[in-house]
Amino acid sequence: MTDLLWQKTGTRTDERIMRFLAGDDVVLDREFLLCDIEASKAHAGGLANIGILTTGERDALVRELDGLADDFRAGRFVLDDRYEDGHSAIEARLTERLGDAGRKVHTGRSRNDQVLVATRLWLKERLGELSAHCVEAARVCLARAAGEALPLPGYTHLQRAVVSSTALWFAGFAEAFIDDACRARDTRAWIDANPLGTAAGYGVNLPLDRAHTTAALGFARLQVNPVYAQLSRGKFEIAALDALAGALLDLRRLAWDLSLFTTAEFGFVRLPAEYTTGSSIMPNKRNPDAVELMRASYACVAAARTEVEQLLSLPSGYQRDLQLSKGAIFHGFHHGLGALALLPDLLARLEWNAPAMRAAIEPAMYSTDVAIEQAAAGVPFREAYRAAAAAADEAGQGRTPEASLAARTSPGASGDLRLAELNARLREFLP
Numbered sequence: 001m002t003d004l005l006w007q008k009t010g011t012r013t014d015e016r017i018m019r020f021l022a023g024d025d026v027v028l029d030r031e032f033l034l035c036d037i038e039a040s041k042a043h044a045g046g047l048a049n050i051g052i053l054t055t056g057e058r059d060a061l062v063r064e065l066d067g068l069a070d071d072f073r074a075g076r077f078v079l080d081d082r083y084e085d086g087h088s089a090i091e092a093r094l095t096e097r098l099g100d101a102g103r104k105v106h107t108g109r110s111r112n113d114q115v116l117v118a119t120r121l122w123l124k125e126r127l128g129e130l131s132a133h134c135v136e137a138a139r140v141c142l143a144r145a146a147g148e149a150l151p152l153p154g155y156t157h158l159q160r161a162v163v164s165s166t167a168l169w170f171a172g173f174a175e176a177f178i179d180d181a182c183r184a185r186d187t188r189a190w191i192d193a194n195p196l197g198t199a200a201g202y203g204v205n206l207p208l209d210r211a212h213t214t215a216a217l218g219f220a221r222l223q224v225n226p227v228y229a230q231l232s233r234g235k236f237e238i239a240a241l242d243a244l245a246g247a248l249l250d251l252r253r254l255a256w257d258l259s260l261f262t263t264a265e266f267g268f269v270r271l272p273a274e275y276t277t278g279s280s281i282m283p284n285k286r287n288p289d290a291v292e293l294m295r296a297s298y299a300c301v302a303a304a305r306t307e308v309e310q311l312l313s314l315p316s317g318y319q320r321d322l323q324l325s326k327g328a329i330f331h332g333f334h335h336g337l338g339a340l341a342l343l344p345d346l347l348a349r350l351e352w353n354a355p356a357m358r359a360a361i362e363p364a365m366y367s368t369d370v371a372i373e374q375a376a377a378g379v380p381f382r383e384a385y386r387a388a389a390a391a392a393d394e395a396g397q398g399r400t401p402e403a404s405l406a407a408r409t410s411p412g413a414s415g416d417l418r419l420a421e422l423n424a425r426l427r428e429f430l431p
């Protein structure tokens with residue numbers, strides 16, 4: 001391993017203990033090394049602005065940092081256990097290439113604010129992706145809702161309830177994913193504050209140019225207080241995971257619908273073949289594995305959230321416990337975004353089986369319509385309800401799903417879907 005940043009002459013290390021301290025940290029740091037490099041460039045710029053580095057040193061550092069990023073992307077630089085962590089690797093490389101300029105780069109910063117700024121930059125990107133996936137899913141749902149309104153049984157308690165439609169179903173999930181996109185955007189704005197320059201959590205005796213690093217890294221504002229910068233670790237990761245979990249709760253219910261609707265018992269929908277797999281033993285099987293893994297991805301995110309929350313039972317100030325939050329957020333976002341990324345294509349290519357859906361609509365499913373019509377004509381609703389219940393099997397006489405759907409004119413329902421209103425909300429997200 002390269003020299004430890006913190007090793008003083010005379011200190012000793014023990015292999016076994018070092019391995020425990022390291023864990024998989026350096027491998028996890030690969031995930032946001034590019035963010036760490038960007039932040040290092042901004043920090044070098046700030047140091048030059050206050051005379052700690054010459055402009056020549058700054059330019060050399062920026063050049064080497066760009067080179068390191070290129071090498072890392074191309075696989076020419078591998079971040080591995082030659083280094084204690086990603087932060088050490090950056091400094092080691094700069095020192096090896098530039099000598100004293102490399103040895104100066106850590107002036108006024110700590111790995112404690114370095115990891116914070118890298119995590120915030122990484123999460124801002126991920127939340128941008130989250131919102132983009134939700135917007136795309138909502139866009140497909142709205143297009144399909146506008147395209148056709150095939151009658152579909154509406155269920156409560158998984159019992160046949162009233163006539164619904166594919167358009168109502170799609171529009172429902174469209175609104176859900178628009179809400180999820182809003183939440184991702186709001187959460188991104190909430191964490192869009194720069195912790196770089198808070199050092200170990202108490203500031204430093206230098207007039208660091210924090211305005212420069214804030215602007216250079218594209219943060220909306222400064223995270224002001226250094227104690228709070230450390231207090232917020234874990235908390236902003238949880239906020240990001242919550243935003244992701246919100247979208248995955250909707251995806252989980254959608255995936256549940258699809259896995260039910262694809263069974264022979266329902267037979268309402270056919271998934272694109274690529275989203276299904278076979279069985280190693282049962283030649284007849286066509287299993288909806290992709291939909292099941294989409295449903296399961298919520299569990300990874302919920303577990304990640306719990307893991308981070310459990311770590312936070314800490315006094316103020318940096319504690320090494322916090323390091324374990326990285327594995328959780330990487331795991332959670334990997335699974336969650338992976339599932340959401342496939343959703344728009346899946347939704348666009350769902351094939352409904354209109355005859356099977358129509359066959360599942362039974363006469364009694366019109367009885368709510370019957371009771372409400374009577375109530376609208378002046379019969380007290382409870383009386384109309386009892387009369388409709390007594391004649392439930394005849395409720396369908398002279399009725400069609402199309403007429404029932406068209407008559408459901410309460411705003412937002414099948415007779416008045418308000419797709420324009422949903423489209424207007426969605427347009428706010430489009431460039």
Ligand code: ARG
Pocket residue numbers: 025085111112115318320322323324326
């Ligand atoms: N790897 C650490 C983390 O993720 C950052 C380094 C800070 N380490 C330290 N001993 N102060 O939290």
